[in-house]
Amino acid sequence: MMMKTEAEHAELAQDFNKDEERVNWHDETLWWLRQKRDRIAHQIPEWEQLRETASTIKGNVLSNLSAYLTQFEEKAIANGVTVHWAADGAEHNNIVLEILKSHGVTRMVKSKSMLTEECHLNEFLEQQGLEVIDSDLGERIVQLAKEAPSHIVLPCIHKKKEEIGELFHQYLGTPEGNADPQFLTETARQHLREVFLTRKAALTGVNFAIAETGEFVVCTNEGNADMGAHLADVHIASMGIEKIIPERKHLGVFLRLLTRSATGQPITTYSSHFMKPNPGKEMHIVIVDNGRSVQLGRADFRNSLKCIRCGACMNTCPVYRRSGGHSYHTAIAGPIGSILAPNLDMKEYADLPFASTLCGSCSNVCPVKIDIHTQLYKWRQMIVQNGYTTTTKKTGMKIMNTVLSSPGAYRLGGKAGRAVLKYAPFMVNNKLNPWYKQRDMPNPPKESFGEWYSKNKGEGKDKA
Amino acid sequence: MSSRENILNVVKASQPDYAPLPHMDYPANKNTGEVNLQEKFAASLTAIGGKAEIVSTMQDARDYIQKLDKGKRSVTTVPMLNDLLEPISSGLTPAQSLQDVDYAVIEAGIAVAENGAVWVTEEGLGIRVLPFICQHLIAIIRVENIVPDMHQAYEMIGGRQYGFATFIAGPSKTADIEQSLVLGAHGPRSMTVLIIMA
Numbered sequence: 001m002m003m004k005t006e007a008e009h010a011e012l013a014q015d016f017n018k019d020e021e022r023v024n025w026h027d028e029t030l031w032w033l034r035q036k037r038d039r040i041a042h043q044i045p046e047w048e049q050l051r052e053t054a055s056t057i058k059g060n061v062l063s064n065l066s067a068y069l070t071q072f073e074e075k076a077i078a079n080g081v082t083v084h085w086a087a088d089g090a091e092h093n094n095i096v097l098e099i100l101k102s103h104g105v106t107r108m109v110k111s112k113s114m115l116t117e118e119c120h121l122n123e124f125l126e127q128q129g130l131e132v133i134d135s136d137l138g139e140r141i142v143q144l145a146k147e148a149p150s151h152i153v154l155p156c157i158h159k160k161k162e163e164i165g166e167l168f169h170q171y172l173g174t175p176e177g178n179a180d181p182q183f184l185t186e187t188a189r190q191h192l193r194e195v196f197l198t199r200k201a202a203l204t205g206v207n208f209a210i211a212e213t214g215e216f217v218v219c220t221n222e223g224n225a226d227m228g229a230h231l232a233d234v235h236i237a238s239m240g241i242e243k244i245i246p247e248r249k250h251l252g253v254f255l256r257l258l259t260r261s262a263t264g265q266p267i268t269t270y271s272s273h274f275m276k277p278n279p280g281k282e283m284h285i286v287i288v289d290n291g292r293s294v295q296l297g298r299a300d301f302r303n304s305l306k307c308i309r310c311g312a313c314m315n316t317c318p319v320y321r322r323s324g325g326h327s328y329h330t331a332i333a334g335p336i337g338s339i340l341a342p343n344l345d346m347k348e349y350a351d352l353p354f355a356s357t358l359c360g361s362c363s364n365v366c367p368v369k370i371d372i373h374t375q376l377y378k379w380r381q382m383i384v385q386n387g388y389t390t391t392t393k394k395t396g397m398k399i400m401n402t403v404l405s406s407p408g409a410y411r412l413g414g415k416a417g418r419a420v421l422k423y424a425p426f427m428v429n430n431k432l433n434p435w436y437k438q439r440d441m442p443n444p445p446k447e448s449f450g451e452w453y454s455k456n457k458g459e460g461k462d463k464a
Numbered sequence: 465m466s467s468r469e470n471i472l473n474v475v476k477a478s479q480p481d482y483a484p485l486p487h488m489d490y491p492a493n494k495n496t497g498e499v500n501l502q503e504k505f506a507a508s509l510t511a512i513g514g515k516a517e518i519v520s521t522m523q524d525a526r527d528y529i530q531k532l533d534k535g536k537r538s539v540t541t542v543p544m545l546n547d548l549l550e551p552i553s554s555g556l557t558p559a560q561s562l563q564d565v566d567y568a569v570i571e572a573g574i575a576v577a578e579n580g581a582v583w584v585t586e587e588g589l590g591i592r593v594l595p596f597i598c599q600h601l602i603a604i605i606r607v608e609n610i611v612p613d614m615h616q617a618y619e620m621i622g623g624r625q626y627g628f629a630t631f632i633a634g635p636s637k638t639a640d641i642e643q644s645l646v647l648g649a650h651g652p653r654s655m656t657v658l659i660i661m662a
Contacts, residue, residue: 221638
């Protein structure tokens with residue numbers, strides 16, 4: 001379920017910022033996860049070596065991807081799996097529909113797959129009259145709320161438990177006003193168990209696909225991917241072309257990094273290796289491009305394809321933490337989403353690379369060492385060169401350019417600014433100034449550094 | 465041209481010059497030389513909501529299981545426990561029929577000290593869904609099969625073939641509602657690992 005919207009990140013963030021208490025909670029909770037990540041990473045002396053190894057393995061994957069994809073396909077077919085290829089989201093969705101139709105299936109259970117969010121699979125299947133139930137608790141919650149996930153690892157981190165209690169009361173018949181997480185989780189367990197036991201088809205995502213063996217690995221804490229896949233007759237696994245890793249032993253590196261980076265856990269509860277279909281059952285893999293091969297050709301941005309979807313860059317990002325996932329209006333939010341989305345549609349996502357302070361915290365925590373903030377900066381230049389910036393930004397930049405290139409205008413501007421803050425703060429402390437929203441304006445200094453320096457430049461010498 | 469050929473062609477044209485794989489240098493016991501592995505494993509498992517019991521022999525493990533209040537239906541895929549619990553083997557039992565299992569006892573091939581995970585393959589599970597659908601899971605591991613970290617685990621797995629295999633680390637859990645940890649999401653509500661010393 002995607003939000004089709006013309007609004008930009010700043011506007012959507014403004015919506016999220018209406019509830020200050022919620023924003024503070026969101027901010028602190030994600031920062032707490034970042035701290036958990038730090039604590040567990042620091043327990044591993046070879047952590048930096050692991051990041052380097054993971055990044056180098058992924059670098060090898062990108063440089064040899066066509067061969068690895070062919071090898072993976074060959075092994076998977078030999079294992080008895082049916083392999084499909086999809087150029088884009090529409091082809092992916094049609095392949096899934098055809099598989100379901102051929103089995104007369106009208107109801108499917110699905111575990112977490114950001115790729116299917118990217119392809120808008122649920123909407124497509126529902127339009128075709130099929131039912132899809134998301135089985136990850138967070139995804140089920142946002143599905144009931146008719147919203148998109150706001151975080152790739154924590155889909156409903158933007159929701160308060162009272163809102164979830166209300167949704168469960170409305171859709172699952174829980175008593176009104178009950179917002180106890182334990183009780184609500186137990187309700188979802190009972191509700192979804194019935195779904196797992198009765199659905200003939202299950203779709204899962206893929207965390208890693210191993211070229212050497214043709215197997216794929218799916219990681220969950222809840223066990224929902226396994227419950228769906230093992231109880232169904234047909235298991236469909238959707239993966240982007242970049243999910244390939246060369247050898248099984250490389251999983252040792254990635255599984256050590258993934259969950260420590262994501263939530264500060266040593267490993268997910270389940271790291272399931274699917275190699276062959278159960279006797280009498282079917283397993284399908286859909287390999288999806290949807291713009292990834294184009295990104296692979298962009299030298300400045302191809303490293304974004306190393307991403308293993310841990311979400312660490314979101315948890316640490318000062319902008320994400322205070323603007324919420326929905327403000328990014330794309331399936332994958334946060335810093336990584338902001339370098340992936342412009343590749344899909346530079347015009348529609350022109351705002352995202354600007355939704356950053358370029359502080360570099362994202363690059364520092366990335367387990368596969370993607371230079372996220374450098375890519376954000378490079379996208380800004382691409383977007384401006386291609387003429388996709390907004391008028392306000394263009395006008396602002398033009399004024400900035402004039403002021404910064406003329407010393408007279410610069411001095412005058414500084415004086416005026418200080419005077420306004422001192423004598424007429426209401427002129428900037430108002431809604432017309434976008435910087436003032438959610439911020440307090442600083443107390444102005446009495447004079448500029450330039451003024452102070454010309455007054456004091458003689459004194460230093462005398463005292464020396 | 466089919467999407468397959470198209471994708472592979474564009475990928476081939478777009479991919480950068482070949483970059484070699486790194487040397488994987490993660491020697492065994494690098495950081496765990498001093499620590500005894502069963503205690504480290506037990507600590508890791510406890511920290512993620514599981515429980516470890518160190519017992520001397522298989523007979524002690526049998527005694528432990530015998531004393532448990534096992535609920536209505538308890539099953540096993542460990543031949544040595546067939547007289548204590550309902551034996552489960554592949555092919556005979558439809559997956560859905562395991563929905564009322566309270567306890568399942570399985571044997572794991574590898575345990576990983578750094579994260580509390582155990583490795584089980586389809587052979588040891590009988591039916592793939594077993595360790596997920598039961599209310600409580602007990603895994604038996606022999607102490608010599610505990611390895612320090614994931615690198616050693618994959619070294620032991622090597623190139624072995626299986627239809628399905630999984631690392632299981634503790635009970636099923638979720639923190640999707642306001643980050644409050646709840647054990648027993650869709651899978652087992654508890655997980656106990658019995659470590660057999662001899």
